[in-house]
Amino acid sequence: MANTQIDRPAGTAEDWTIPQGWDRYTAAEHAMWDQLFERQAKMLPGRVAPEFLDGLDVLRLSKPGIPDFEELSERLMKATGWQVVAVPGLIPDDVFFDHLANRRFVSGNFIRTPEQLDYLQEPDIFHDVFGHVPLLANPVFADYMQAYGVGGQRAASAGVIERLSRLYWYTVEFGLVRDASDGLKIYGAGIVSSYGESLFSLDDPSPNRLGFDLRRLMRTKYRIDDYQQNYFVIDSFEDLLKQTLETDFGPVYAELAGAPDIEIDTILPTDKVYTRGTQAYAREQASI
Ligand code: HBI
Numbered sequence: 001m002a003n004t005q006i007d008r009p010a011g012t013a014e015d016w017t018i019p020q021g022w023d024r025y026t027a028a029e030h031a032m033w034d035q036l037f038e039r040q041a042k043m044l045p046g047r048v049a050p051e052f053l054d055g056l057d058v059l060r061l062s063k064p065g066i067p068d069f070e071e072l073s074e075r076l077m078k079a080t081g082w083q084v085v086a087v088p089g090l091i092p093d094d095v096f097f098d099h100l101a102n103r104r105f106v107s108g109n110f111i112r113t114p115e116q117l118d119y120l121q122e123p124d125i126f127h128d129v130f131g132h133v134p135l136l137a138n139p140v141f142a143d144y145m146q147a148y149g150v151g152g153q154r155a156a157s158a159g160v161i162e163r164l165s166r167l168y169w170y171t172v173e174f175g176l177v178r179d180a181s182d183g184l185k186i187y188g189a190g191i192v193s194s195y196g197e198s199l200f201s202l203d204d205p206s207p208n209r210l211g212f213d214l215r216r217l218m219r220t221k222y223r224i225d226d227y228q229q230n231y232f233v234i235d236s237f238e239d240l241l242k243q244t245l246e247t248d249f250g251p252v253y254a255e256l257a258g259a260p261d262i263e264i265d266t267i268l269p270t271d272k273v274y275t276r277g278t279q280a281y282a283r284e285q286a287s288i
């Protein structure tokens with residue numbers, strides 16, 4: 001995802017932020033948030049990492065409906081020193097990394113329409129805030145996200161953003177975590193903000209579920225247009241932070257320089273396999 005070519009729309013600041021414009025949301029837009037929130041909050045207990053549920057309370061603000069970023073940031077700032085700022089949509093990689101490195105999470109300020117209830121391509125405020133913000137209230141995950149931003153700035157200058165963006169994709173967006181009784185829980189924002197994928201990622205026999213392995217993961221392709229064919233399982237957030245923050249990615253990138261990409265549905269002999277997927281769902285979709 002090398003999206004450094006997009007032009008900055010008129011009305012955005014140098015760092016691509018815009019006013020959230022909370023007063024401009026319609027009653028229907030607030031109702032859309034409430035509907036999505038209620039549906040996910042009801043289905044997630046038992047499926048999501050307990051750290052996510054612990055953080056969900058930061059979203060329960062004094063006014064109902066779509067969170068006001070001012071109040072939300074105040075809450076989050078107290079918990080972990082993070083803020084939420086509004087942007088018009090996807091922003092260039094370098095700007096995105098700079099915000100993360102400074103503990104600012106960027107969020108779209110628009111919400112999906114009723115026609116997009118279950119699927120939309122670009123991240124809206126429900127994905128960005130409901131999906132990402134609860135874990136930003138967790139001190140360990142909050143540090144991981146900042147470390148990712150710092151790592152992104154380095155990867156950008158080394159020309160290896162693709163490798164690093166896979167780490168983001170397979171952890172922050174679509175990660176699973178092992179729980180105390182060896183079951184799996186979801187924590188990735190792309191899953192947590194999707195009713196369908198919250199079920200699919202844990203219950204469906206189709207996708208592979210493999211143990212987290214940094215170098216392996218950085219070589220693995222991913223898809224952005226449908227449910228994942230492959231999920232990586234971390235042992236804990238502490239372990240994820242340790243493996244990333246304490247690793248100098250420079251030598252890792254050098255080591256991977258000539259390594260070929262790994263196809264999305266491949267299982268290697270060295271993989272720790274939680275689930276060997278049937279890939280039935282992906283095959284079915286491809287044949288439609
Ligand atoms: N912009 N608004 C927004 N949200 C993202 O998640 C995002 C982005 N720009 C770049 C980006 N993500 C990724 O390409 C980086 O993780 C590599």
Ligand code: FE
Nearest residue numbers: 123173189190
């Ligand atoms: Fe996201």
